[in-house]
Amino acid sequence: AFVLAPWHDMDPEAQLPGAGPVAELLAGVGRDGVLPRADLELRLPE
Structure with missing residues (x-):
């Protein structure tokens, strides 16, 4: 969950x-x- 939660927060459709x-x-x-x-x-790569 420690990887999934921030990933989902940044991109709910991931x-x-x-x-x-x-x-x-x-x-x-x-x-x-x-x-x-x-x-x-957390920031998306540029």
Whole structure:
């Protein structure tokens, strides 16, 4: 979930090849224990 949650936050339509939509994968594992960090900023590559 620690990878899926921020990925989903940045791109809710994201797909993991061979596994399906990130939203469905995240729904299956949940966000328990995944907390936002105010000291970090996620940005898409330029």
